[in-house]
Amino acid sequence: MKILVCISKSPDTTSKIAFSEGNTKFDENGVQYIVNPYDEWYALVRALEIKEAQGGNVTIITVGNVADEAIIRKALAIGADDAVRIDAEPTDAYFTAIQIADYAKKNAFDLVLTGKETINYNGSQVGGMIAEVLEVPFVSLATKLDVNGSTLTLEQDIVGGVQVVEVSLPAVVSCAKGMAEQRIPNMRGIMAARTKPMQIVEPIACDLFTTYSSYILPEAKKACKMIDPNNMDELVQLLHTEAKVI
Amino acid sequence: MKTLVYINSDNGISKSSLEVVTYAKKLGGEVVVVSGGNSSDLARLGEYGASKVIVDRAVVNGDEQQITKLIAFAAETENAEIIVFSHELTAKAVAPRLSVKLKAGLISGAIALPDLSSGFSCKVNVFSGKAFGVVTVNTAKKIISLLPNSVQPEITGAACSVEEISSNAGASAVKIIATKKPEGNIPLPEAELVVSAGRGLKGPENWGIVEDLATALGAATACSRPVADIGWRPHHEHVGQTGVAIRPNLYIAAGISGAIQHLAGVNGSKVIVVINTDAEAPFFKAADYGILGDAFEVLPKFTEAVKKFNASK
Numbered sequence: 001m002k003i004l005v006c007i008s009k010s011p012d013t014t015s016k017i018a019f020s021e022g023n024t025k026f027d028e029n030g031v032q033y034i035v036n037p038y039d040e041w042y043a044l045v046r047a048l049e050i051k052e053a054q055g056g057n058v059t060i061i062t063v064g065n066v067a068d069e070a071i072i073r074k075a076l077a078i079g080a081d082d083a084v085r086i087d088a089e090p091t092d093a094y095f096t097a098i099q100i101a102d103y104a105k106k107n108a109f110d111l112v113l114t115g116k117e118t119i120n121y122n123g124s125q126v127g128g129m130i131a132e133v134l135e136v137p138f139v140s141l142a143t144k145l146d147v148n149g150s151t152l153t154l155e156q157d158i159v160g161g162v163q164v165v166e167v168s169l170p171a172v173v174s175c176a177k178g179m180a181e182q183r184i185p186n187m188r189g190i191m192a193a194r195t196k197p198m199q200i201v202e203p204i205a206c207d208l209f210t211t212y213s214s215y216i217l218p219e220a221k222k223a224c225k226m227i228d229p230n231n232m233d234e235l236v237q238l239l240h241t242e243a244k245v246i
Numbered sequence: 247m248k249t250l251v252y253i254n255s256d257n258g259i260s261k262s263s264l265e266v267v268t269y270a271k272k273l274g275g276e277v278v279v280v281s282g283g284n285s286s287d288l289a290r291l292g293e294y295g296a297s298k299v300i301v302d303r304a305v306v307n308g309d310e311q312q313i314t315k316l317i318a319f320a321a322e323t324e325n326a327e328i329i330v331f332s333h334e335l336t337a338k339a340v341a342p343r344l345s346v347k348l349k350a351g352l353i354s355g356a357i358a359l360p361d362l363s364s365g366f367s368c369k370v371n372v373f374s375g376k377a378f379g380v381v382t383v384n385t386a387k388k389i390i391s392l393l394p395n396s397v398q399p400e401i402t403g404a405a406c407s408v409e410e411i412s413s414n415a416g417a418s419a420v421k422i423i424a425t426k427k428p429e430g431n432i433p434l435p436e437a438e439l440v441v442s443a444g445r446g447l448k449g450p451e452n453w454g455i456v457e458d459l460a461t462a463l464g465a466a467t468a469c470s471r472p473v474a475d476i477g478w479r480p481h482h483e484h485v486g487q488t489g490v491a492i493r494p495n496l497y498i499a500a501g502i503s504g505a506i507q508h509l510a511g512v513n514g515s516k517v518i519v520v521i522n523t524d525a526e527a528p529f530f531k532a533a534d535y536g537i538l539g540d541a542f543e544v545l546p547k548f549t550e551a552v553k554k555f556n557a558s559k
Contacts (some may be wrong), residue, residue, distance in 0.1 A: 013487070013506055017376045037488075046323040093352065094345060111247075116338075119374050119487065123354040128342025138310060139421040142340035143481075153423070156481055158335055161426035163308060166420055174338075178481065209351035209385050213367060216378040218513075224520070224530050229539030232551035235519070238535065240555065243517040245496040246439070246463065 446501015504529020
């Protein structure tokens with residue numbers, strides 16, 4: 001089974017979010033990049049579990065520049081076999097998806113996994129776009145994934161419940177919480193990652209469908225108004241007359 | 247300009263469906279709604295601005311590939327320029343496929359109407375709610391996936407016609423094996439009021455006081471990640487970075503410290519009330535109203551005060 005896991009970089013969850021150049025660029029000053037948690041904890045780890053159970057190969061792919069090789073090495077340390085870096089800035093979901101789909105098409109993968117979204121752009125776009133280019137089924141936000149021969153059985157959280165679906169390989173799946181548990185790379189993995197193969201691929205020409213033209217930080221919260229625990233009538237009145245939410 | 251709106255009508259017409267139809271109407275052009283399934287309640291979407299509803303009864307609303315084909319078919323026959331979804335599971339599966347198929351730029355997680363002053367730009371949530379981005383679409387056709395609770399449904403007209411069509415969406419590659427249908431309570435993503443609790447409640451047997459407040463307010467219930475992980479509450483109630491992201495008008499958090507991962511799921515809430523025994527709980531920094539006290543004492547008093555308020559209305 002050949003599995004391709006798409007990874008993206010994202011700022012560490014605790015990073016201070018700020019913008020530069022007239023609020024048109026994300027300010028990377030002091031920002032620590034990590035592998036996007038959904039890509040790492042769920043997509044990559046589940047891919048490794050499938051490989052451990054039935055053999056195969058796990059390739060990771062990212063669209064990014066040289067600096068992003070740090071997150072590639074981290075993913076290799078967790079256990080991926082090899083890596084591909086498409087040498088371009090991932091500025092637009094469509095551009096990113098086209099690059100990954102092109103590589104996936106040329107290298108015939110059985111299963112392509114992504115995280116459910118990145119924690120920086122929260123778009124949830126790339127997986128579905130890859131599936132459409134490859135003309136294969138796509139299951140979004142899967143919380144469970146089992147492989148039986150050439151059939152995948154998956155679970156998805158729907159509002160108030162769960163849906164169980166089946167698709168045939170090849171397929172694309174975006175992975176959400178529940179699918180696997182985070183793995184911490186060990187020293188052996190970190191050492192091995194240094195020598196695992198990493199291929200650098202030139203991007204193919206592609207239009208940008210969308211552009212982030214600017215960013216806005218939310219207005220600072222006003223100080224929290226403390227209410228006497230014995231005066232809940234006051235709270236209810238404030239929610240009604242001041243906050244106007246009830 | 248014509249706008250096509252997809253709605254999932256399988257469990258009746260949800261509030262988020264009324265929101266997207268209202269949003270499409272506010273875009274200014276004609277609004278056509280497309281859906282699959284067997285709903286007999288579609289005509290009333292006209293009241294919210296639809297000029298007609300087209301429905302392919304053979305298409306299952308949970309089936310992503312069939313819906314993609316149905317919407318692509320409808321977009322072509324109606325010559326729609328903009329397609330609008332509610333940013334939920336079906337949209338997350340279908341909108342990206344459609345973006346590629348129709349060569350239409352996709353705006354995910356829109357929270358406002360587009361700004362047409364220079365091109366076509368729209369405000370979206372980014373960085374897990376810690377900032378907003380303005381996305382400009384460079385393509386002639388556009389797709390907008392709107393976050394729930396971004397606009398309020400507005401009745402502007404009367405019931406419209408419902409046309410049954412066949413889009414020849416074909417057999418699907420995705421087979422739905424089982425579905426646990428939503429229960430009668432308010433779906434969390436579209437709830438306007440939410441009462442949430444965490445480990446401070448000490449055990450699942452104590453949730454009665456949370457539910458009492460939710461019932462008095464007409465609110466949905468939610469919980470923090472540890473509570474869902476240890477099985478005190480069902481997973482679909484877990485709000486936070488890895489759970490559901492919600493943006494209700496009022497979010498009440500009892501016995502939740504407010505870790506950054508939890509805040510990422512609720513920081514779009516308009517008003518936040520925090521109840522905690524620990525004055526240093528980080529959640530107080532994100533709160534509008536805080537009560538330093540024990541949830542076991544505060545929640546019942548809060549419920550009584552709400553009941554008194556309800557009775558006085």
